[in-house]
Amino acid sequence: MVNGxxxxxxxxxxxxxxxxxxxxxLFGYRTSTxxxxxxxxxxxxxxxxTTESSDTxxxxxxxxPSAPKATRSATAVPSTKTVVTGDxxxxxxxxxxxxxxxxxxxxxxxxxxxxxxxxxRDAQINSFALPQLVxxxxxxxSASIDMISGATVTSDGYLRSLxxxxxxxxx
Amino acid sequence: MSAVxxxxxxxxxxxxxxxxxxxxxxxxxxxxxxxxxxxxxxAMATLHDVDRVFSTxxxxxxxxxxxxxxxxxxxxxxxxxxxxxxxxxxxxxxxxAFDVRRGDASGTFHLxxxxxxxxxxxxxxxxxxxxxxxxxxxxxxxxDMVCAAGAESVPxxxxxxxxxxxxxxxxxxxxxxxxxxTSGLAHRGAHITDARTGRVPTRVASVTVVAEDLVRADLxxxxxxxxxxxxxxxxxxxxxxxxxxxxxxxxxVIAP
Numbered sequence: 001m002v003n004g005x006x007x008x009x010x011x012x013x014x015x016x017x018x019x020x021x022x023x024x025x026l027f028g029y030r031t032s033t034x035x036x037x038x039x040x041x042x043x044x045x046x047x048x049x050t051t052e053s054s055d056t057x058x059x060x061x062x063x064x065p066s067a068p069k070a071t072r073s074a075t076a077v078p079s080t081k082t083v084v085t086g087d088x089x090x091x092x093x094x095x096x097x098x099x100x101x102x103x104x105x106x107x108x109x110x111x112x113x114x115x116x117x118x119x120x121r122d123a124q125i126n127s128f129a130l131p132q133l134v135x136x137x138x139x140x141x142s143a144s145i146d147m148i149s150g151a152t153v154t155s156d157g158y159l160r161s162l163x164x165x166x167x168x169x170x171x
Numbered sequence: 172m173s174a175v176x177x178x179x180x181x182x183x184x185x186x187x188x189x190x191x192x193x194x195x196x197x198x199x200x201x202x203x204x205x206x207x208x209x210x211x212x213x214a215m216a217t218l219h220d221v222d223r224v225f226s227t228x229x230x231x232x233x234x235x236x237x238x239x240x241x242x243x244x245x246x247x248x249x250x251x252x253x254x255x256x257x258x259x260x261x262x263x264x265x266x267x268a269f270d271v272r273r274g275d276a277s278g279t280f281h282l283x284x285x286x287x288x289x290x291x292x293x294x295x296x297x298x299x300x301x302x303x304x305x306x307x308x309x310x311x312x313x314x315d316m317v318c319a320a321g322a323e324s325v326p327x328x329x330x331x332x333x334x335x336x337x338x339x340x341x342x343x344x345x346x347x348x349x350x351x352x353t354s355g356l357a358h359r360g361a362h363i364t365d366a367r368t369g370r371v372p373t374r375v376a377s378v379t380v381v382a383e384d385l386v387r388a389d390l391x392x393x394x395x396x397x398x399x400x401x402x403x404x405x406x407x408x409x410x411x412x413x414x415x416x417x418x419x420x421x422x423x424v425i426a427p
Binding site for chain 1: 181183185187190191192194196244289309311313314315316318326327328329330331332334337338340341342343344345346347348349351352353354355356357377379381383412413414422424426
């Protein structure tokens, strides 16, 4: 079971460690806030749930030889934050750019000022059906169920789960 | 079921990573040969790699070290920013109910992208399985799954667990190519809260979303669950498909 370990999977995760630019974003998702085929500019929003630090010392951008350009955001709260903007990258979905706000060395905001709106999967035929409510709860076996979707099962609870019964039955 | 297509035998595999069971079902040409085993090993290797980067339970993960300020963004894998960007998108879409920043008892906020990572990781882990010619697969991480079945096959039948009786199913979803995710508190207790208030949902018992991919299904299910009483209206408003089971036992199918 170790034959595949050295293949792409490892490189996928650890392939490029030295840049904050996100190259591949799987933004094939459509939401009601988007228009088709255009590139939207999202505001860099500081989440309401984030408690602003009282630290008044301006933080500098992390500096490494390959650090991206850092810009002080005009809209940021003065002097407590640094905004790091990655380069705009082309992906299969369109241009993508990520911007992070760092306060006290921690990420306090993530913004995506440029991301693609084109839904590359529009052409794909809807390939799932509507859920069918089961009138009376029934056992997995009697309903010809292949897999169980439920609230996350932990490894500790797995042996008592319906999925475990399916896996053991090998049906 | 009066099957018009002969059912093909299903080969099943189970391993554990990230504290949860990973179940794989294969049917078709490559179910137990070297190609199938290699693809399964590669899928698990991807999940182990993701765990090393993203786990909030591991003190040495990039997420934990970034949260403590020990490393900078420039030394994090770019995948971490991809996950953060996805989390930000769903934070905005959910009006702040979903957030990768989580407050602890003392009011300090910590980075916890776990709500994004699972669906994103399983989509990645499924890539080698998609390359198995003539083979259908369903890959589930603790109840959230990616399914693929060829045109000559019957769809996978995914049972939606009844949150009021976890030994039973409340709905069935036929899926040929797509993903199913469910959020609820049936197995792990109060681990999902409305990020704006810290409150645990009480009106909704579980939210299941069916979508083209597991990133969307998982994030939509988790965000809708955090929205509690607004879950069904929010899913409808964004054209999602799924099932909401309410705390009072009512079940509601969400159709686009």
